[in-house]
Amino acid sequence: MGKSSGKSKSSSISVPKPESKRQLPWFGLSIVVVLITGAVAMVILASQRVSTADIAPRALVDHWHNSFNVYACDTFLPPNQSPDHGDGIHGHADGLIHIHPANSRASGPKATLGEYLETVGATITDSSYLPGPGEGSLALDESVGCNGQPAQLTLAVWPFEDLEADPKIVTENIADYLFQRDGEVITLALLPPGQEVPQNPLAGNIADPGDQ
Numbered sequence: 001m002g003k004s005s006g007k008s009k010s011s012s013i014s015v016p017k018p019e020s021k022r023q024l025p026w027f028g029l030s031i032v033v034v035l036i037t038g039a040v041a042m043v044i045l046a047s048q049r050v051s052t053a054d055i056a057p058r059a060l061v062d063h064w065h066n067s068f069n070v071y072a073c074d075t076f077l078p079p080n081q082s083p084d085h086g087d088g089i090h091g092h093a094d095g096l097i098h099i100h101p102a103n104s105r106a107s108g109p110k111a112t113l114g115e116y117l118e119t120v121g122a123t124i125t126d127s128s129y130l131p132g133p134g135e136g137s138l139a140l141d142e143s144v145g146c147n148g149q150p151a152q153l154t155l156a157v158w159p160f161e162d163l164e165a166d167p168k169i170v171t172e173n174i175a176d177y178l179f180q181r182d183g184e185v186i187t188l189a190l191l192p193p194g195q196e197v198p199q200n201p202l203a204g205n206i207a208d209p210g211d212q
Contacts, residue, residue, distance in 0.1 A: 069188075
């Protein structure tokens with residue numbers, strides 16, 4: 001009877017099966033999901049780069065010239081004299097903005113007035129303008145006004161081929177103004193409200209920019 005009881009106990013012992021192998025399919029599936037997500041993200045980013053590269057002015061392709069001058073209450077400031085070229089939006093001390101982006105930092109949606117002014121050492125907000133090299137020391141500031149009168153900083157833009165047209169007027173987010181095309185005539189002015197912004201006297205330089 002004792003031997004029979006011993007055999008019964010030994011036969012009832014069970015060995016637990018390892019659980020780790022049951023989790024392997026889930027681990028593999030998670031890797032596949034991560035790889036697919038990464039591939040989709042790369043495709044989206046690539047398409048965004050292509051679409052941005054196609055927006056004018058295009059880097060290493062387009063070469064535009066827009067005139068730009070600053071009017072302080074009753075006088076135009078001299079043209080900016082900065083020799084810096086930055087990322088391709090710069091000046092030649094001729095009253096023009098030379099727009100031929102060298103890379104994506106100054107092309108397409110980044111081809112803005114603010115990009116140009118940063119390159120040539122000027123500073124702009126929606127209420128003030130601090131001139132760059134060669135423009136003199138006369139700052140434009142709404143808090144100071146014009147000859148004791150309240151004044152507003154305004155950007156006016158005309159197409160060169162139709163200088164009789166009503167200008168596009170910008171008073172907000174001036175630094176973010178995006179250059180739209182070749183041949184824009186641009187004046188930044190501090191004037192009493194309601195006073196017309198004068199056209200840039202050097203606008204004619206667009207017809208003969210000298211660096212074509």
